[in-house]
Amino acid sequence: MAGKAQYEELIRQFSAFGAVKRELGRILPADCPGGSAAVLTLLGRHGDMRMSKLAELLSVDMSVTSRHVAHIADRGWIERSPDPADKRSRILRLTPEGQAQLDELSERTTQLLAHRLGDWTDDEVGQLAGLMARLRASFDDCRSAPARTAAPHPAEQSTRTPAITT
Template identity: 70%
Template sequence: IDRLPDPADKRSRILRLTPAGLDRLDDLSRRTTHLLAERLSDWTDDEVGRLIGLMTRLRASFGDCRSAPVRLPGPVLEETTRT
């Protein structure tokens, strides 16, 4: 990864993949595709279609989370004191 100063905000850095990083990302993508094809080889076309539909729905549920803060659901823990 190359780290470059952000010309608009000198406090920030712009991260960019190097050619070696792009090659590695391509390799990981090929491996992932091969692994999924192998694991789903005994699934029917209908099952794969349903999986694609559900994964598409899941992705849409996240929306564009690059600009929104992540808020995790869960109980609010209150501090208690013991005497």
């Protein structure tokens, strides 16, 4: 297992990664903010889906998902049609205009990454992608598993009675 110093360095790198995310955000078209781009990306990757599934994939509240969906629907990038299995629900589907917008986003992102990582080897880019996928999967596992807390270090254990007992 990694040591404390390694985890602390990892935390510093996560914080610094904000600069990368900001630069990626700056290349988005003005009418396609990050949330809209995420919705288009998920629909492109996973195909037609209900709003509830989209909210789950985005890991955000349904009200936030609804705002993103309304934004891109107003631009004609998706259509919302009744779910044949449940008429109260809507199925979200990319339109040809939405697919064109997604293709444009992909092109812009690919060009930026190719420019910034131009001095990286193919193997290094592949390693980074693999490690990021593994990191994401580790956190996805945490979302579906019950919350775990680390056992306190023996020197930090308290003799007080917990406020809540089960």
